[in-house]
Amino acid sequence: MTAETADMGPAASGVDGTSPPHNIEAEQAFLGALLFENEVFHRVADWLRPEHFYDPFHARLYAAASQLITSGALADAVVLKNRLGDDEGLKELGGPVYLVELMREAPEALSAPEYARLVYELALRRQLIDIGSRISADARDTRKAAAANALIEQAERELFSLAESGTVSKSFQPFSTALAQSVEVAAAAYKRGGKLSGIPSGLNTLDAKLGGLHRSDLIILAGRPSMGKTALATNIAFSVARAHRYEEAADGTRRTVEGGVVGFFSLEMSAEQLATRLIADYTGISGYFIRQGRIDAAQFAEINDAVREINDIPLYIDDTGGISIGALTARARRLKRMHGLDVLVIDYLQLVTGSSSRRSESRVQEISEITQALKALAKELDIPVIALSQLSRQVEQRDDKKPQLSDLRESGSIEQDADVVMFVYREAYYLERAEPKEGTEEHLRWEDEMREIRNRAEVIIGKQRHGPIGAVKVAFDPERTKFSDLEDTGRYSSLE
Numbered sequence: 001m002t003a004e005t006a007d008m009g010p011a012a013s014g015v016d017g018t019s020p021p022h023n024i025e026a027e028q029a030f031l032g033a034l035l036f037e038n039e040v041f042h043r044v045a046d047w048l049r050p051e052h053f054y055d056p057f058h059a060r061l062y063a064a065a066s067q068l069i070t071s072g073a074l075a076d077a078v079v080l081k082n083r084l085g086d087d088e089g090l091k092e093l094g095g096p097v098y099l100v101e102l103m104r105e106a107p108e109a110l111s112a113p114e115y116a117r118l119v120y121e122l123a124l125r126r127q128l129i130d131i132g133s134r135i136s137a138d139a140r141d142t143r144k145a146a147a148a149n150a151l152i153e154q155a156e157r158e159l160f161s162l163a164e165s166g167t168v169s170k171s172f173q174p175f176s177t178a179l180a181q182s183v184e185v186a187a188a189a190y191k192r193g194g195k196l197s198g199i200p201s202g203l204n205t206l207d208a209k210l211g212g213l214h215r216s217d218l219i220i221l222a223g224r225p226s227m228g229k230t231a232l233a234t235n236i237a238f239s240v241a242r243a244h245r246y247e248e249a250a251d252g253t254r255r256t257v258e259g260g261v262v263g264f265f266s267l268e269m270s271a272e273q274l275a276t277r278l279i280a281d282y283t284g285i286s287g288y289f290i291r292q293g294r295i296d297a298a299q300f301a302e303i304n305d306a307v308r309e310i311n312d313i314p315l316y317i318d319d320t321g322g323i324s325i326g327a328l329t330a331r332a333r334r335l336k337r338m339h340g341l342d343v344l345v346i347d348y349l350q351l352v353t354g355s356s357s358r359r360s361e362s363r364v365q366e367i368s369e370i371t372q373a374l375k376a377l378a379k380e381l382d383i384p385v386i387a388l389s390q391l392s393r394q395v396e397q398r399d400d401k402k403p404q405l406s407d408l409r410e411s412g413s414i415e416q417d418a419d420v421v422m423f424v425y426r427e428a429y430y431l432e433r434a435e436p437k438e439g440t441e442e443h444l445r446w447e448d449e450m451r452e453i454r455n456r457a458e459v460i461i462g463k464q465r466h467g468p469i470g471a472v473k474v475a476f477d478p479e480r481t482k483f484s485d486l487e488d489t490g491r492y493s494s495l496e
Helices: 009-013 024-036 038-044 056-070 077-084 088-092 097-104 109-140 148-165 175-191 204-210 229-242 271-283 287-292 297-310 325-339 363-381 393-397 411-417 427-432 441-453
Strands: 218-223 245-248 254-258 262-266 315-318 343-347 385-390 420-425 456-464 470-477 482-485
Touching: 024 038, 024 056, 024 097, 024 109, 038 056, 038 109, 056 077, 056 088, 077 097, 109 148, 148 325, 204 456, 204 470, 218 229, 218 363, 229 262, 229 271, 229 315, 229 343, 229 385, 229 482, 262 271, 262 325, 271 287, 271 297, 271 315, 315 325, 325 363, 343 363, 363 385, 363 411, 427 441, 427 456
Parallel strands: 218 385, 218 420, 262 315, 262 343, 343 385
Antiparallel strands: 245 254, 420 456, 456 470, 470 482
16 A cells, blocks of 8 residues: 555445544554654654544554654564553454564555554544534534524634644643643743743843743733833734744744734724834834824834834734624634734733623623633633733722732632733822922922833732742833833833
8 A cells, every 4th residue: 555545445434434534554554654664753743643543552552652752762563562462452453463564564654644644634534523513413402501602612612723733622641741841841941041931021121020921821911091001011012023933844834933923902992003002112203293193204204114114023903892702712713723823912801791691790700701711712822811901999099009919800810810910000100190389399309209200110020820929120111102121221122
């Protein structure tokens, strides 16, 4: 049997047409080539899993061979006979002689990946049939209370998972797999000189505390109105998108190596307003002056140049107001599938609506549903999700206006589900509103204090699962709604 003849054939559909798609001969051909030449494993290890094999023994054989090869040991008929000698499946197939026959009938190693792709393709078809059967059964069962939209969201979630990884659910995984993932994170930090294991936010002082933005984390960025939480989120999103670099794999897929593709749900501001902020960030021209048209010809030319330079950065904006959590997660999955997605920003949490079945309940319960869904989305897409949140008015009633975890609106669920909770605090905001009468000594002291703190802000880390809490002092330019490191000088260079 050659790779060219390795189609689905009668074995794929079964003689009676009822068995799911499979091809035992393709599985045997691949496994024979793998045992004969272990180097084959490294060409398929990124995407072929034991669960993709139709025959249960073939799945166990591939898993055992994978473990040996990964540890640097030889995986052939002799070694695997000792490992799998008591396997009931192997006994049913004729015992250890079956392994010898696989190697004897092995095709050339060069054709092995083609057999592996056929095994993988048929596994995806079986899982598609499984998903389709469940969708059909759920849609026909009118006794279930689930709304049609909920069934659609469930189907899209399962199909996305299948498209991304070739498996509908992760289930249990060996500890060795988790260890390998942990080593990958450590290796990423090592390659960056021991500085970051996550995606750089663009603020060095903040990254020093967080270690960057970590995959699968739900990050809550909270503050009272006008504190600058949208500005900080926009700065981070712009910095990540501008730094995006990728490498192309042999199969044509792209893998992000620096920065990232960013999705931004702007539920309060329009896409045009957000773009104006980014232009102000990049050019140093006041966003207020840009909106008012109070710019000269040189500034207008600078804006045009800036637009051309940043036009192609991978930043995708959705400004749908009052979006439901179901629609938000579905659109995030679609963006990941079509363009890739490395960081997701939601501005802001309280403007997202829950599912229709929960809207009759309290707002606290609705927010709980939303934060749980966002945390699940962060894990599913394996990306950091940054969700902005309002603080309650009780902050204003204290002498010390610095925010605390208890100030989060509907704080219980937000605090519980978040991996990181950060607050934006600008003392100048409150001092500005306490201006004494002009001409008095108090006013002179007030002016001195305002000069000292006008361009200062704090990002307070109130919770962090992976590291320390504490405050980070940063610079803030209100004209450009721009945060930067305090050591930056001049025009507050872009977050990089």
